[in-house]
Every structure is written in C-alpha cells, then in structure tokens.
Amino acid sequence: MTQWKKDWTPNPETFRRFLSWLDEGVDTGGEEYLEMRRRLARYFERRNCLSPDDLADETLNRVARKLEEKGEIVGASPAHYCYIVAKFVLLEFVRRADGNLTSLDENPVASRVVAGLAIPPQPEQDTVARERLFACLEQCLGKLPPDDREMILEYYRGEQRAKIKRRSELAARLGLTPNALSIRACRIRGKLEICVSACAVQT
Amino acid sequence: MTSADKQEFNDQLLIRYLLGSLPEQEAERLDELSISDDAFAWRLSAVENDLVDSYARGELSGDDLAQFKKSYLSSPKRWQKVQFAEALRSFEAKAATQATQESTARSSGPKEGTSKDSSPGRWFAVPRLALQWGFAASALGMLLAAGYLLIENTRLRKQTLEAQGRHAAFDQPEQELQRQLNDQRAANAEMGKELDRLRESQPSLDQVKALSALLLPPTRGAGRLPTLSVPQGTNLVVLLLMLEADDFPEYRVSLKDPAANQIVWHSASLKADSNGAEKTVSVSFPAYMLRQQNYVLELSGVPASGRAEFISGYPVRVVIR
Secondary structure, three states: OOOOOOOOOOOHHHHHHHHHHHHOOOOOOOHHHHHHHHHHHHHHHHOOOOOHHHHHHHHHHHHHHHHHHHOOOOOOOHHHHHHHHHHHHHHHHHHHOOOOEEOHHHOHHHHOOOOOOEEOOOOOOOHHHHHHHHHHHHHHHHHOOHHHHHHHHHHOOOOHHHHHHHHHHHHHHHOOOHHHHHHHHHHHHHHHHHHHHHHHHHO | OOHHHHOOOOHHHHHHHHOOOOOHHHHHHHHHHHHHOHHHHHHHHHHHHHHHHHHHOOOOOHHHHHHHHHOHHHOHHHHHHHHHHHHHHHHHHHHHHHHHHHHHHHHOOOOOOOOOOOOHHHHOOOOHHHHHHHHHHHHHHHHHHHHHHHHHHHHHHHHHHHHHHHHHHHHHHHHHHHHHHHHHHHHHHHHHHHHHHHHHHOOOHHHOOEEEEEEOOOOOOOOOOOEEEEOOOOOEEEEEEEOOOOOOOEEEEEEEEOOOOEEEEEEOOEOOEEEOOEEEEEEEEEHHHOOOOEEEEEEEEEOOOOOOEEEEEEEEEEEEO
C-alpha cells in the first residue's frame, strides 16, 4: 500500500495543541477532530481513493506536524487549511498510483493463466448477512436514548415525498428549526451507522 | 463563500456531486465547501442519507439510478451505507406490519401489560401529547352541554378508525409484496439484457485473441510506467494480480474507471493460484470494455463467512494499439 511520511507521529502535547487549534477556542472534547476526519475521509472517498481513512489520517498528521514546526498557522481557518493539505495529499496519492505493472515475460508465474469468469456486478448481501445487520440495527437502536431513537425513526420514516411534511411537523413539535433537526438526525444516524458496522463485524 | 452563494446549491446539484456527475471545476468548489463549511458539510450529509434511502426504497429511476449503481456503489464504505439504509427500511416495514397487527388485535379485545414488548413496533408510538389534547377537547365539549352528541360522535369516529386500521392491516403486506415483485421483475429484466449483451459479444473459442499481463502488488515497482498495450482485435484480457499474502479462501476483483469513479466490470469469486512462494489471482474480461485511459483493479478478499474485505488496488494504464 502507499508509503506515507510515517516517520513522524504527534506526541501527546502536540496532539493536544492540534486539537485545541482545530477547536478554535471552543473545547469540543475531540468532536471537531472526529468530524474533520470524517469529512476528509468522505472527500477522499468521493475522489475515488483506495484508502480514504488512511489519507484522512495522513492529512491530519501533516497539519499537526506543520503546526508543531511553525507554532501557528495563519491565513486560513483550520478547516480550510486541512482542505488545502488534503488536496496535496490527493495529488501525491494520484502520482504514487503509477507503476506496478510488468510484462508476463518477466515472471515465470505468468506462464500459467487461469481465467476467471466475467459476470456483471451483483449485490453481495445474502440472507444471513441481512438478518445479522437487521439484528445489529435493533441492538444499536436499543442503545440510543429513547428521545433520539423516536426522533430518528420518525425522521427517516416513509417515502421521500411524505418526509418533507413529516419532518416539518417533527421540527415544530421538538421546537427546532428544520435545519437543526436535519443536523441532529445526521449526527444520530452517523453514530448508529458506526454502531451497526462494528456490531456486524463482531457477530 | 457567502451564505448567499450557498443558496445556489440545491439538492439536485448536491446529488449530481455525490454521484460524480459534476464538471471537475464545480466538483472542486464543492469539495472545498464539504470540508471547510460546516453548514454545507451537514447539508451534504443530509442529502446523501436521503439519496441512499431513496435507492434502498426503490425510489430512484432513470439517470440517477444508473449513475448511483455505476458510481456511488463503487466504494465499499458506500456499500455499507446502502446496507444500513436497507436494514432501516426493513425495520420500518416490520414495525408497520406489527403495528397494524397489534391494532387489529386490540380491536378484537384490549390487553394490559404490554410494557415489555420488544418488537420494532413499540418504537413507532403515537405521540402521547396528541392523545391528551384529544381527551381534553372531548371533556370541554361535554361541559358545553353537547355531551351526548359528542360521545356518540366519538364512538362512531373510533369505529371508523378501527375499520380503517383493519383495512390497512390487509393492505400493507399486499403493497409490500407488490413492491418486492416489481423490484424482482426489474432486476430480472436488467440481468436478461446484460446476459444478451454478453452472449452477442462472445467470440467463438478459435477466434479468441487473448492478451495477458502480470500486475505486482502496489508496494512494488513504484515509479514504473504502468502500461498495458492492447492490440486492436484483442478479444480477451487476462491479468494476474500478484498477492502479498494469501489470507482468504476466495477473492473478487473489480475493474474501476477512476476518472468516472465507476466499476465497469466485476469478477465472480476466484481462488488464488500458487507457484512456489508466488501467489496470484487470475482474472479475465472482454477487451471491448477497455478504453485508452487509466484503470484500477480492486482486489477484495472473501472470508469463509462475512463480507468481502478490500485488500488493494492495482492501477494500470491502458493503451490501445
């Protein structure tokens, strides 16, 4: 897999300073870091990178290192600076994707060729996997606070056209703006997805 | 970027961005916002969740559906989101079925002590506040001396609602079955077209012109120009992917177009071959699928039980001669 600048890792003090810089004066207890990592990973994923999580970590590592070396980063907000560094990481990734092809003549293994059968793409889920995922979802929903559970089930329920009206009513009932409700639903769903994913791997 | 600028990003534009259909310059603009702008990032997440839910519910169609299958589903993490959405939809369907069954059961005889119910239906309760207001309104009505008429009216309304509930209990499974049947028909039709296309394009064995090459693991041979020269008239391309370790009983390989973020071909399950210490996975696919551009062959390991795990990507540049 891609070789990155693994020779540097932040020490606890550097990492604490990095978290504080990302927080921009508001202590989020690491939430901002996790959110930035999620956004970066999604960015690399949309850009068709093979290991989006690794690239997100590499980006944050580089930013932390720069902060350590310079003492401060000026001229850009933390989020915008992370994006600038992420663009460079992406460019490097694309360049490093070169290579790795040799001719058949160069390797004796290539004298034996067993061709695989081409088929169109198909869903990989089988019934067992679906049932396991369903059980995990039930389990993870059960771990949510009741208010969050009822909210998220109500928010994502039904067909797209019917959702708009229901969400508007739900926001009014909860005393939230539609935008605040949307963000809250996204946060809860994100946690739920992580919980279900972890549960599915374990079982 | 001001908030006024952000207004131009309607949901349809964000969907095109998520599906990889936007021009590069515009996509870059949204890339930046997706990281640096909190409001935009959350909105993008919300639109993505709804997009995935729409796919899971069979609500996507036309270009959106085609692009979703080609582009969005090319990433293992996105697959996970789709699987989650499908589980959520199943949960909702099961809850709705149970709710209507319980409603039917209650109408034939009320039961006490259901607090330990663990079915999904219990999480879709009618808001308690609404019921309280309903009772209060009834009481006020009685105090205004129209008690008898109101009680009679309430009784009739309740009967109507119960009848509607029983009707819904019969309707819901039928609708669900109909939906599943339609989904299955659509999938069959799509599969049939693909098979026809493959049959038409299949050359006879004595006419096959095959090209083969070996791809090393991505950590080796860095810096070397990855070129696969495909002569005109080649029918079949056979590629050997060398493994760093043979850790899985089976493997799968996807041929991905990184520029379009699309998987253009997907192998069946494959077993690794060994020649001494060398382990390889061999795949073959029709040459007509290749264009003069870069591709990535994504190798996934399939464990004895559980989901396939992404192992590595083997980039290759194709030159048509």
